[in-house]
Amino acid sequence: MALGAIRACRDRGLSVPADVSVVGFDDSPLIAFTDPPLTTVRKPIGAMASAAVATLLEEINGIRSRHIELMFQPELVVRRSTGSGPLVNR
Template structure:
């Protein structure tokens, strides 16, 4: 949010009310939320799941927009087969193996009698760039929307 705030010069409240749409984590939810953002001239949509991103692509196509020429779409999860969609979806991949290893290690320490300190694990996701993103079109107002949260 801070990057959006800095780049767009909007207050956090303005970003929340104008550029964030809350919806169900479904294709239909993503489609409805993206439609609202497209109606606000957004040129990029970042979704909270890959399924929602597929709905955003559907919304763009229903408005006669081409992905990524007119609007960029990013998903989250790097779901199986998502690289084979049309266009292949740019997504954010969670480091699931590292997350699982940390959980198992902590559990084994607890079982072994070594109480694990209350700690918070931070994992860095990876942006997987594919065919659903491009530079923003120059002739449209530059806004980016967020679907789900």
């Protein structure tokens, strides 16, 4: 969706990031090669998968039987699709 937003901005004569900042979600190795390289929010997939497996094994082994809530810290991967934005006279 973020790449579509960049395309739509360009179609309207807007520059990314000079006029509009765009941020994507779910960082991908290929996203660094887009034009401009897309700033994204990266989920810690490895940590999430490990926690899911550990929790499932605890349930299977009868160690845990109640609902738990896990929180993970995402990472902002800053590339060139974000900037400070245009100055606006007030």
